[in-house]
Amino acid sequence: MRADQGRGPGLEARGVTVRYGGLVAADSVTLSAPLGRITGLIGPNGAGKTTTFSACSGTAPVSSGSVHLFGEEVTGVPPQIRGQRGLGRTFQRMELFDSLTVADNVGLGLEAGLAGSKPWRHLLGNKGDKARIVARVQESLRRCGIEDLAQVTAGELSTGQGRLVELARVLAGNFRMLLLDEPSSGLDRAETARFGAILRNTVAETGCGILLVEHDMSLVLNICDYVYVLDFGKLIFEGTPAQIVASQEVQAAYLGSADLEAS
């Protein structure tokens, strides 16, 4: 089975290769993460997931192949320009400012975007812009079910709450395509289930596309429409969650790893 086109082209890698010295970390990787779909990218440790992700967001050097965003080639386009065109990304490591409130953390990206595009308006504190930021932050906190945490400082949050704040921050950016790098790491089972439901609702309501790198196989199998599997930098399988579970190749790649058993 091939990935369908969802609600239109989102992010595509076509034959992407990334080399670090003599190591081929991503070897001619081709994948498609359309709008309106959650696409999973899985594989054992060191398989090249983050590298592929970084090639898509513009922070890893692509030595051959191409990356396409909403149908247009963006290979070589800097990450911040990809961001302005609608590509948002979270990182494996939690990146919140501990001394700021949850609302300020969520609003940060929006304010930075505003400062980048219209610095004079930002400096003058345009009231319309500020009201729009407040509304966007509130909407994003609501979507993630954390309105009650708005005035709590980030340093006081549990890991699960922190992950939701990170998600709220990237959602506040109104990106059409989201790259989420292990967003559920450190969450317990109940928090992971809640996290997955928020992602599914977001895609259903906004029509955005998500490319998800994730070790938690139960989350991947529950929420992804389509999944790509990497091993040693190469794609070894692609299919629906049911096809992934039934695949001998995937089982073999995960041999000795607890990940697939976690499902």
Ligand SMILES: Nc1ncnc2c1ncn2[C@@H]1O[C@H](COP(=O)(O)OP(=O)(O)OP(=O)(O)O)[C@@H](O)[C@H]1O
């Ligand atoms: N900046 C870099 N310089 C050199 N080697 C790198 C760099 N980034 C990644 N690698 C190597 O590339 C390979 C793929 O790493 P990558 O982080 O993409 O894998 P991964 O599938 O995301 O792994 P994990 O699940 O452990 O996060 C690994 O062998 C890693 O050591």
